[in-house]
Amino acid sequence: MTASETTRQPIRRAGLTAGIALLAMAVVSGLANFGVLETLVTEGDAERTVRDLREAEGLFRYGVTGFLLAALLDVVVAWPLLVYFKPVNEGVATLAAWCRAVYGGVFIVAIAQLAAVPSLLGGTGVLPAEVLSKINAFDDIWKAGLSLFALHLALLGYLAYKSRYVPRWIGVLLVIAGLGYLVDSLGVLLVPGYSLDVAMVTFVGEPVLMIWLLVKGWNVAVHERGRGPSRPGS
Template identity: 45%
Template sequence: MVETTIRSDEGYVPESDEVNLADHSVRRGSLIAGLALLVMTPLAAFANFAVLDALVTPGNAAQTASAILNAEGTFRFAIASLFVVAVLDLTVAWALYVVFEPVSRGIALLMAWFRIVFAGIFMVAISQLTGVLSILTTANSVSAFSTEQHYAQALLGVNAFYDIWDAALILVGLHLVLLGYLVYRSGAVPSYKSGYVPKVLGVLLAIAGVGYVIDSFGRVLLTGYSFEVAAFTFVGEVLLIFWLFIYGRRIGLGEKAASITD
């Protein structure tokens, strides 16, 4: 692997082929991260808002079960969409690490691991929904449990999905806080001048991360917590997608690229 993080105090000047490969890696990572975020956003919105919110009636197991069974194909497609989102989360974690490794390798790695762990937990949450389908499709078969009990179990599975997902979002929040720091500091890397990262984007990303953290702790600590801070602090996440496409691809490590930390 080509060493892309070079210390200015070592007096090392990379070969042109080395620089070109590093340039290509950073720009490719930027494009991949932007594309993955762009694809996963509508998929997550479709699965969560268009399907789950429409089919699930909190506290009413029978109505929820009936709605899911009547739209089983759509429910399955929503589950598949969420699995794709989890895989794209892994892609985003790797791509953003590549983009911001020149700023600080250690912090970029920690940022990536927060999102990777979230993706793993998110897959566990999604598996609860696949269990819901299994329970509902066998509700009318010979069983020691009544149909009503099957419906109640199914609703518990849906609730488990939301509980696990909500708890895991704290990792997304920490990921965004570190990403915000990296974006904010990236302006100090001479090589990033061509791709100019406005410091305000870093601040907005950190604010978005804090919003997720507040919501996660709010649901754990407060009964009936319903205020969504993240619904008002997501601006940085949207702007990041545009920056990755428009400015990120212009980033070049230049002839005297240097890491500012580590």
Template identity: 40%
Template sequence: MTNRITEASPLYYSRVAGFGLLLMAILAMFSNFSVLEGLIIPDDAATTATNIITNEMLFRSGFTSFIIVLILDVLVAWALYVLLRPVNKNLAMLAAWFRLVYTAIFGIALYNFLNVLQLLSGAKYLTVFTTDQLHAQLMLLIHAFNNGWLIGLVFFGFHLLVLGYLIIKSGGYIPRIIGIFLILASAGYLIDSIAHFLLPNYADYKTIFLLVVAIPGVIGELSLAFWLLIKGVKVQ
């Protein structure tokens, strides 16, 4: 009976990690495209405020999706640690900590979205600020969210780097090609973050950096999610 439970454990954690990664991707895409891309206009505070006020439930739904993503990030960090602990316990723990630090930073950044709702819907704020001041405060909160998320992605990039290395060194525990794509995605996240920090004209190259992040990131992270969910892991 004990052996049967032991044999089932890697498959169980594989399903948890795979399901968490897949659901996380779906929710993050919804929040990103419906809220960040759909409602927020970077250079137009007035339109952004109008979009959020007239689509308040959509904005709240996007915020809620991000909260669920935070919870899933913790579950995925735990499940991946258990799965990759046999490869190298210390590195598996390091990968988990990098993801947890990213999750904590993202959660703090997400707090700014709550302030956006309070700013736009609270009557007392409308009497304190002029319209221009209200719009300036709104964009300040949105920029604070973006900057916090950007800092968090540095830690997420290192998480993918360690995770990819563990997969490559696992000897077929998980296909090595997935590990290679995760390392490429890690490089993409780190390059994009450094470019944000160093290039004052980052917007001129935004599309290029987006492709550098998106292509290996989507392939690597979704491949890992589907493989864990469908195939599971090989117990050596």
């Protein structure tokens, strides 16, 4: 095996690992959020929310578990993304990894609010407002933590744009996605009654990166003499 091939292997493994982890995270978080939380929680209606949660408490517990798995994957995926983008700028790649790992920790704190809900449902004197308060606390903590996730995406976008092995347009999409999450996160903190969801329009950068890593991004070549990765055949 040549020196070039030896250098190439960690990049390839990191790209594939990151793609798989991002895909798994997208599936479990999507099911937990849209398949469970969005169907069982009625915003502003605590009585109906408690009734629906009691009727589907098992499903709700699976949803909380799905969120927890997604948060753990957020922490896990920080490492292969660091390895993948380290050749571009080690300092920026490390900062991006830490932002994602810490965001994962904040997400777990938010999920702890949801984890307390089943015990409230089992009580004899359950207060619907208290249950809805826990769910709202989860949402508030999660959205506040999205500021870290936004910075992570913006840094990844910079790294992708500056690299010679990720298409620049993916870098642009990642920066746009990061800005969308940042607007929503700051909006919740600074604007009373903030109801926009900018990230629903700008989020596409990360799924595009995921697909690219799974289809093509793991197969980057590495020039000899430490000149860094490039597209295959370059």
